[in-house]
Amino acid sequence: xxxxxxxxxxxxxxxxxxxxxxxxxxxxxxxxxxxxxxxxxxxxxxxxxxxxxxxxxxxxxxxxxxxxxxxxxxxxxxxxxxxxxxxxxxxxxxxxxxxxxxxxxxxxxxxxxxxxxxxxxxxxxxxxxxxxxxxxxxxxxxxxxxxxxxxxxxxxxxxxxxxxxxxxxxxxxxxxxxxxxxxxxxxxxxxxxxxxxxxxxxxxxxxxxxxxxxxxxxxxxxxxxxxxxxxxxxxxxxxxxxxxxxxxxxxxxxxxxxxxxxxxxxxxxxxxxxxxxxxxxxxxxxxxxxxxxxxxxxxxxxxxxxxxxxxxxxxxxxxxxxxxxxxxxxxxxxxxxxxxxxxxxxxxxxxxxxxxxxxxxxxxx
Amino acid sequence: xxxxxxxxxxxxxxxxxxxxxxxxxxxxxxxxxxxxxxxxxxxxxxxxxxxxxxxxxxxxxxxxxxxxxxxxxxxxxxxxxxxxxxxxxxxxxxxxxxxxxxxxxxxxxxxxxxxxxxxxxxxxxxxxxxxxxxxxxxxxxxxxxxxxxxxxxxxxxxxxxxxxxxxxxxxxxxxxxxxxxxxxxxxxxxxxxxxxxxxxxxxxxxxxxxxxxxxxxxxxxxxxxxxxxxxxxxxxxxxxxxxxxxxxxxxxxxxxxxxxxxxxxxxxxxxxxxxxxxxxxxxxxxxxxxxxxxxxxxxxxxxxxxxxxxx
Numbered sequence: 001x002x003x004x005x006x007x008x009x010x011x012x013x014x015x016x017x018x019x020x021x022x023x024x025x026x027x028x029x030x031x032x033x034x035x036x037x038x039x040x041x042x043x044x045x046x047x048x049x050x051x052x053x054x055x056x057x058x059x060x061x062x063x064x065x066x067x068x069x070x071x072x073x074x075x076x077x078x079x080x081x082x083x084x085x086x087x088x089x090x091x092x093x094x095x096x097x098x099x100x101x102x103x104x105x106x107x108x109x110x111x112x113x114x115x116x117x118x119x120x121x122x123x124x125x126x127x128x129x130x131x132x133x134x135x136x137x138x139x140x141x142x143x144x145x146x147x148x149x150x151x152x153x154x155x156x157x158x159x160x161x162x163x164x165x166x167x168x169x170x171x172x173x174x175x176x177x178x179x180x181x182x183x184x185x186x187x188x189x190x191x192x193x194x195x196x197x198x199x200x201x202x203x204x205x206x207x208x209x210x211x212x213x214x215x216x217x218x219x220x221x222x223x224x225x226x227x228x229x230x231x232x233x234x235x236x237x238x239x240x241x242x243x244x245x246x247x248x249x250x251x252x253x254x255x256x257x258x259x260x261x262x263x264x265x266x267x268x269x270x271x272x273x274x275x276x277x278x279x280x281x282x283x284x285x286x287x288x289x290x291x292x293x294x295x296x297x298x299x300x301x302x303x304x305x306x307x308x309x310x311x312x313x314x315x316x317x318x319x320x321x322x323x324x325x326x327x328x329x330x331x332x333x334x335x336x337x338x339x340x341x342x343x344x345x346x347x348x349x350x351x352x353x354x355x356x357x358x359x360x361x362x363x364x365x
Numbered sequence: 366x367x368x369x370x371x372x373x374x375x376x377x378x379x380x381x382x383x384x385x386x387x388x389x390x391x392x393x394x395x396x397x398x399x400x401x402x403x404x405x406x407x408x409x410x411x412x413x414x415x416x417x418x419x420x421x422x423x424x425x426x427x428x429x430x431x432x433x434x435x436x437x438x439x440x441x442x443x444x445x446x447x448x449x450x451x452x453x454x455x456x457x458x459x460x461x462x463x464x465x466x467x468x469x470x471x472x473x474x475x476x477x478x479x480x481x482x483x484x485x486x487x488x489x490x491x492x493x494x495x496x497x498x499x500x501x502x503x504x505x506x507x508x509x510x511x512x513x514x515x516x517x518x519x520x521x522x523x524x525x526x527x528x529x530x531x532x533x534x535x536x537x538x539x540x541x542x543x544x545x546x547x548x549x550x551x552x553x554x555x556x557x558x559x560x561x562x563x564x565x566x567x568x569x570x571x572x573x574x575x576x577x578x579x580x581x582x583x584x585x586x587x588x589x590x591x592x593x594x595x596x597x598x599x600x601x602x603x604x605x606x607x608x609x610x611x612x613x614x615x616x617x618x619x620x621x622x623x624x625x626x627x628x629x630x631x632x633x634x635x636x637x638x639x640x641x642x643x644x645x646x647x648x649x650x651x652x653x654x655x656x657x658x659x660x661x662x663x664x665x666x667x668x669x670x671x672x673x674x675x676x
Contacts, residue, residue, distance in 0.1 A: 058511045065511075066523065073527035187652035189603060191610045192626055192645035199638050210634070297516035304518055305607055319519065320611050323526035331523055335515060342514045 043362035044351055051347045055340070062339050064111050066332050071107035075326050114332070124329035128321050133333045136318055141337075144314030148303050150230065151237035156292075158238065159245020164281050166246065167253035179250070182243035190240040190302045194309035197236050208232050211310040233310040240302045241295065248291065252284030259283070286357055293349030296342045405661070412657035419651055423470045426463070434459065434467045434620055443637050453639035455625075456632045461640055465647045468620040473651070475532060475615075476601035479539035483601070484594035486540065487547025488583065494548070495555035496578040506552070509545045517542040518607055525613045535614045539601045547593045554586040588666045595659045599652035606648055622648050 114124065123133035166178040185193075202210035209229050256262055257280050265279045300316070307316040315334060322330040354362040438458030446453045452461035494505035512520075521538035528534040558564060559582070567577050602622070608614035609623025617624050622644045629640035 057507070058514060061508070061511045062515055069524060069527050074529070075527065183653060183656070184649060187599070187603075187649045187656070188645060189606055189610070189626075189648055191607065192641070192648070195626065195630065195633055195641050196638070196645070199633055199636070199641070203634070203636055297514075300516040301518040301607075304516075304522070305610070308611060319522060320613075323522045323611070323613055326526050328527070331526060335519055335523055338519050339515050342516065346514075 039355070040362060043354070047350060047354070047362050048347060051343065051350075055343045058343065059336060059339060060115070063115065063332065063336060064108070066335060067107045067111040067114070070328050070332075071110075073326070118333075123333045126322065126327055126330040128325040128327040128330065129318065133329050136330060137315065137333060137337065140313060140315045140318055143312060144303060144307070144316060147230065147233055147237065147307070147312060147314060148299055150234040151241060151302075152295075152299060154234065154238035155241035155245055159242045160249050160281065160285065162242070163246045163249025163284075164253050164276055167250045167257065167280070167284075168276060170254060175250075178246060182246045185239060186243035186247075188240070189305070190236060191305040191309050193239055194233070194236045194306050197232055198309070201232055211312070233306050233312050236309075237299075237302050237306045240306075241299060244295065244298070245288065248288045249281070249284055252287050253280045254284075256280040256282075256284040286353070289353045289356055290349055292352070293342075293346035296345030297338075300338050300341065405664075408657050409661045412654045412661075415650060416654040416658065419469065419654065422466050423473060426466045427470065430463070432460065432463055434463045435618075443632055443640075445637075446639055452643045453637075455629060455640040456637075461625075461643050464620045464625060465622070465643050468622045468625050468644060469647050469651065471532075471615060471619060471621040472602045472605055472623075472648070473598075475536055475539070475605045475621075476598045479536045479543070479601040479605070480594050480597040482536065482540035483543040483597060484547050484590060487544035487593070488551050488586075488590050490544065491548035491551030492555060492578055492583050492586075495552040495559070496574060496582060502552075505548075509548055512542065513545045515542075518604065521604060521608055522611065522613055525608060530608075530613050530616065532615060535605050535608055538608070539604050543597055543600065543604075547590060547597070550589055550593050551586050554589050555582050558582055558585045592659060592663055592666065595655060595662070599655050602648060602651065 117124070121134060123137070125131070126133050126136055129136055162178050166175040169175060198210045201208045208231050210232075212229060253276070261283065262275060262279050265275045270278075303314065304316040304319060306312070307314045308320050311317065315337070318330065319334050321327075322334070351362070354360045436459065438454070440458065441450075441454050442456055442458040444450055444454045444458075450460050450462065452465060455461055455464070490505060490509075494502045520542050521535075524538035524541060525534045528537070555578075564577060564581055567581050572580070605614055605621065606623030606626070609621050610627045612627060615621040615624050617628065625644040626641055629644070633641045
């Protein structure tokens, strides 16, 4: 059983250049290290450009799909737009409104009109918020991005640390606790976690505000109050995203611990800390990096629920308001925005992966 | 599947006793492996017991227990958990345990129907794309990419907003968003099956493309497709409860795990935690039960991938 394993390192390329077996001389290590000296801007830009081109048909198709769904909807967009006033308005006014909104033509023509004006920056008017959609988006997107970014960074850092700690001794007490908690948290709905967090931290302990962006007695946003109001929603969103990272990092590190670079590092007598964080975590993170892009939809989903629980004035809570009133222009714009975010996330993941793993050629992705 | 001896967990059924370790049972590694395996057996058994208990509760309680889940009892509102009301009562005095069972019933029904619809759609599209190949395959996969780049809940919100909130729009929204992963799995599996000798044999035997697909390829992927369908059930339950929580799913008067959490927000802010806590647990426990059983099943059909749990 033990005879064939030591022979493998000589034939198999090691994942990172620094720990490559030195039996064949310095060339393989040197060749792998060379491109890391400077960022490969040209291939990165090429990849970004190709993805951007590929995103155009996807976005066009997604919007067309949304218009098709809206065309199949039993709701009358004119009555939706007019709200209560539709009950009092006479037929001529409604007909005029109908013509102004241009909802009587086939949905492909509506879609084309929307697309051409959207390229000019006009996304239509939101009927629930009585504002142009573009204004709603620009006012709110900052808060959503802030919340998601803080939560995501928290989740990645905590996930990586706990994942390594759990993988350190497989099947140990810490590993079992972390894994079990991760499974439970992964199954828990974020809105439920948010409500329990409100109960514990805002009501029982009274240390953090239960929601909103400012205290009730002021309406200016200061850094201190922002931080206090951000703490709970960001923590809950991070908590709902962490299990996934923990489980994947743990698995990646466990796989890496059995591989040759780690065995080589151990054989050279490196400290356990260096082996774990410098070698095992590094190669264990690679598969996670490729999948980070696929987490953007989950992040948006989580934000949608967490923002609702904490009345965070971001884009997601506007989505829910728009949805309860069937506000098509706002919903369509927000869905397109989310799709764009997902595509960007995929691009970021691919770029990161290409940078982190010298074996991956960005030109081929 | 080609090397049955390599899969130790295949030998043990969910209820059966753990079989003796195969190969080198006295080494330290084998004993550690055995420890892990006992651990897994325990997990599977717990899942079976909890799953049976929940299934019995969901099926039998409405038939056997003569209590009305909608019965309002304002004299007993917001009672904390006690022997009479194990999960307490909500803000109009309804028993939380009873409503949780009814809510799970609705959520499970939505989850099962939606997962079934999504899986059937996914298998059909995946099989069609893979067996037709060429430009159809590319087109279908672009559509799949497009749909999966819209966050599912957001697309679900859009669908429900454009139609009326209710049980069927929720099922529609889950079904229309979740089939893409199944389609991907089925397509990939069929692509790998296509080069197998038995497919070559069928083709040289004169079978038509349709016959090869329906008789030889689809039966070959059904374990994976069924596994994906089972794992989709908790996903669909989750989706339904999220939509209902946002006020876009099941109508508020009907008990579902999401509407119960939504309705409990008011009493939670007054400090009463039980109407919020228990519906959430009723989402978590079935999810873990299904994931545990599906994980054990996956280890049997595909012993290599046991790490990731698709929730």
